[in-house]
Amino acid sequence: MTSSPEESVESLVLHATDNGVSWITLNHPEAMNAVTWDQRERVIALLADASADPGVRAVVITATGKGFCAGADLRGAPAGRAVPVAGDVARTIRLGAQRFVAAVLDCEKPVIAAVNGVAAGIGAHLAFACDLVLAAESARFIEVFVRRGLVPDGGGAYLLPRLVGPQRAKELMFFGDALSAADAERMGLVNRVVATEELEKTAREWAGRLAQGPTRSLALTKQLVNASLDTDRASAFAAEAAAVEIAMTTTDANEGVASFVERRTPEYRGR
Numbered sequence: 001m002t003s004s005p006e007e008s009v010e011s012l013v014l015h016a017t018d019n020g021v022s023w024i025t026l027n028h029p030e031a032m033n034a035v036t037w038d039q040r041e042r043v044i045a046l047l048a049d050a051s052a053d054p055g056v057r058a059v060v061i062t063a064t065g066k067g068f069c070a071g072a073d074l075r076g077a078p079a080g081r082a083v084p085v086a087g088d089v090a091r092t093i094r095l096g097a098q099r100f101v102a103a104v105l106d107c108e109k110p111v112i113a114a115v116n117g118v119a120a121g122i123g124a125h126l127a128f129a130c131d132l133v134l135a136a137e138s139a140r141f142i143e144v145f146v147r148r149g150l151v152p153d154g155g156g157a158y159l160l161p162r163l164v165g166p167q168r169a170k171e172l173m174f175f176g177d178a179l180s181a182a183d184a185e186r187m188g189l190v191n192r193v194v195a196t197e198e199l200e201k202t203a204r205e206w207a208g209r210l211a212q213g214p215t216r217s218l219a220l221t222k223q224l225v226n227a228s229l230d231t232d233r234a235s236a237f238a239a240e241a242a243a244v245e246i247a248m249t250t251t252d253a254n255e256g257v258a259s260f261v262e263r264r265t266p267e268y269r270g271r
Contacts, residue, residue, distance in 0.1 A: 020211035029065025034073035051108035058210035062114035069123025097154035104129040114203035135181040136196040214252035215270035
């Protein structure tokens with residue numbers, strides 16, 4: 001089903017900021033929230049805005065209807081050559097699916113995926129790129145590429161082995177079977193499975209806790225963890241020492257130490 005002409009990208013990707021949490025909601029349930037090029041660009045921009053806005057201290061990505069994201073909707077992609085030449089497809093992947101996933105990984109605020117339904121293809125990778133993944137009992141994760149004779153894109157072959165190991169990753173990608181929320185949790189792809197009616201409430205609770213935390217320290221921690229599997233021990237230790245030093249210059253670090261000495265609950269400001 002196609003979008004009607006009057007549907008703007010702002011209506012298909014909703015955005016609101018509430019108590020320091022940026023809520024990004026895919027809102028094209030008729031298409032199971034398959035994302036067009038324009039919708040991806042809006043999500044990328046909203047994640048960049050979240051990084052730069054000191055008033056935003058956590059991000060939630062979720063969706064309406066029965067699907068979280070059914071993958072890529074190729075409508076609205078930049079027009080290509082009538083006869084593609086070598087490099088055209090690779091360029092499209094770099095500028096599209098890979099930028100989409102990288103925007104989540106590079107966001108300076110913690111990002112929660114609240115997966116309400118089917119997450120397939122790039123939709124699954126969008127969820128797996130998030131820092132924390134909550135899934136409704138009805139959620140399903142599908143590495144759909146093999147069903148279409150394609151190679152996983154959007155960082156799938158990078159993300160999955162780091163989350164579940166190479167053997168499990170190949171099992172998921174070779175067969176393309178739907179993975180239940182419960183099985184995804186057992187494999188370590190999901191932090192917690194909740195009843196469908198509890199998903200938004202749990203996401204708000206988790207995001208609220210993050211939004212009250214030491215935001216800069218969380219950003220530095222995210223960077224260290226994301227880089228840890230791509231570096232050697234000496235480089236990881238050097239990055240850790242530098243991150244600790246940077247964190248110690250923040251107002252929140254001073255508050256954390258002071259609250260410990262004074263035996264009270266810290267009040268972090270995200271600065």
